[in-house]
Amino acid sequence: MTSGPIVDVTAEAPGAAESADGVEIAVLVPCLNEERSIGRVVADFRLALPTATIYVYDNGSSDETERVALQAGAIVRSEPRRGKGNVVRRMFADVDADVYVMVDGDATYDATRATEMVERLLRDNLDMVVGTRETEQTDEERAGHTFGNRLFNGVIAAIFGRHFTDIFSGYRVLSRRFVKSFPAESHGFETETELSIHAIDLRVPVAEIATDYRPRGEDLGESKLRTFRDGFRISWTILRLFREVRPLQLFLIIAALFTMAAWGVGGVVVAEFIRTGTILHIPSAILATGLQVLAGIFLAIGVMIESVSRSRRETKRLFYLQFRSPRHGRDRPSTD
Numbered sequence: 129m130t131s132g133p134i135v136d137v138t139a140e141a142p143g144a145a146e147s148a149d150g151v152e153i154a155v156l157v158p159c160l161n162e163e164r165s166i167g168r169v170v171a172d173f174r175l176a177l178p179t180a181t182i183y184v185y186d187n188g189s190s191d192e193t194e195r196v197a198l199q200a201g202a203i204v205r206s207e208p209r210r211g212k213g214n215v216v217r218r219m220f221a222d223v224d225a226d227v228y229v230m231v232d233g234d235a236t237y238d239a240t241r242a243t244e245m246v247e248r249l250l251r252d253n254l255d256m257v258v259g260t261r262e263t264e265q266t267d268e269e270r271a272g273h274t275f276g277n278r279l280f281n282g283v284i285a286a287i288f289g290r291h292f293t294d295i296f297s298g299y300r301v302l303s304r305r306f307v308k309s310f311p312a313e314s315h316g317f318e319t320e321t322e323l324s325i326h327a328i329d330l331r332v333p334v335a336e337i338a339t340d341y342r343p344r345g346e347d348l349g350e351s352k353l354r355t356f357r358d359g360f361r362i363s364w365t366i367l368r369l370f371r372e373v374r375p376l377q378l379f380l381i382i383a384a385l386f387t388m389a390a391w392g393v394g395g396v397v398v399a400e401f402i403r404t405g406t407i408l409h410i411p412s413a414i415l416a417t418g419l420q421v422l423a424g425i426f427l428a429i430g431v432m433i434e435s436v437s438r439s440r441r442e443t444k445r446l447f448y449l450q451f452r453s454p455r456h457g458r459d460r461p462s463t464d
Contacts, residue, residue: 153180153246154225158207158215159233160187163196169231170200172239177246183223184233185215193233213314213322220307227454228307232298237261241339245301248335249454255306255332256323258292259299261341280321280362287370287377288328293336295324296362305451306332309444318365325369330445375437379430383423390419 155173159166170182184197184204197204207218216230227246231237237259245257277296285291298320309330314322327334370378394416397409407413 152225153227155182155229156219157184157233161189161191162233163192165235166233167196167200168235170202176239176242211315213319216319217312228302230300236342237299238340255303256334257301258336259339260294260336263341290328303454309448318362329373375433376430379426383427386423390416
């Protein structure tokens with residue numbers, strides 16, 4: 129454990145450092161109880177991106193995370209509301225930069241890939257570059273996480289029509305206009321899913337770069353991820369965003385299911401009426417009619433919400449366009 133005075137982490141800090149080509153880069157590190165790894169993360173990213181300003185946002189750690197981060201040279205701030213989503217919301221609101229590098233504080237991501245990811249964002253004028261995780265570890269827990277990741281990647285592709293290799297990656301390089309237009313409604317680890325779907329919704333240019341992933345060992349402490357609890361939250365987030373981003377598609381599915389149920393029940397009644405000229409199973413006829421009416425109601429709801437969703441998307445798009453493109457610094461004329 130390191131020693132030294134605790135510095136006021138709520139004090140105002142200078143803006144992100146400006147690189148030689150005029151692009152301001154901020155490294156954002158959300159963390160909770162990462163005293164054993166945060167010093168390494170700060171040192172690695174300072175080496176990889178020497179012109180960047182590194183911000184560590186502590187989420188109410190009970191260990192020496194703040195002290196270690198400060199001694200490593202990071203600007204440390206606090207977000208008392210627990211949950212990664214709350215930290216991301218605070219970071220995105222507080223920090224002004226042209227390019228943001230977001231990474232977890234557990235030293236599992238390869239900092240040496242940050243330079244390539246930033247360069248890719250600037251060169252191709254992208255809004256998000258995702259560091260997709262590659263690891264040789266084959267233990268049972270990691271295999272379960274990999275399966276879950278692939279499952280959710282497939283669900284996202286099926287629902288929203290765009291495929292990501294690793295939607296749960298916590299290693300991302302983001303543009304200012306993407307960050308400042310991001311709603312940030314999630315509270316926990318589902319925030320990565322929300323980032324990916326925000327990119328899909330606005331149809332912004334993104335890319336993926338494979339990066340080595342170092343699974344947490346005993347020296348780094350226990351993972352904060354809880355497979356079933358966070359899996360349920362992520363599933364709920366996907367359903368919520370499905371309703372917000374593709375409401376007509378969702379309610380069409382619901383209406384189709386009610387229509388199928390209506391015809392399943394009412395088909396017997398119709399066949400009986402054709403054969404005998406009378407309706408003998410009146411309750412079945414009433415049920416089939418009610419199901420079909422509900423199908424029509426859900427379809428109408430979908431059409432109305434789709435109009436609201438389109439208006440909301442246009443508002444986000446206009447807000448997004450108010451900010452400069454990622455490579456504005458490189459394109460600015462020299463003042464010499």
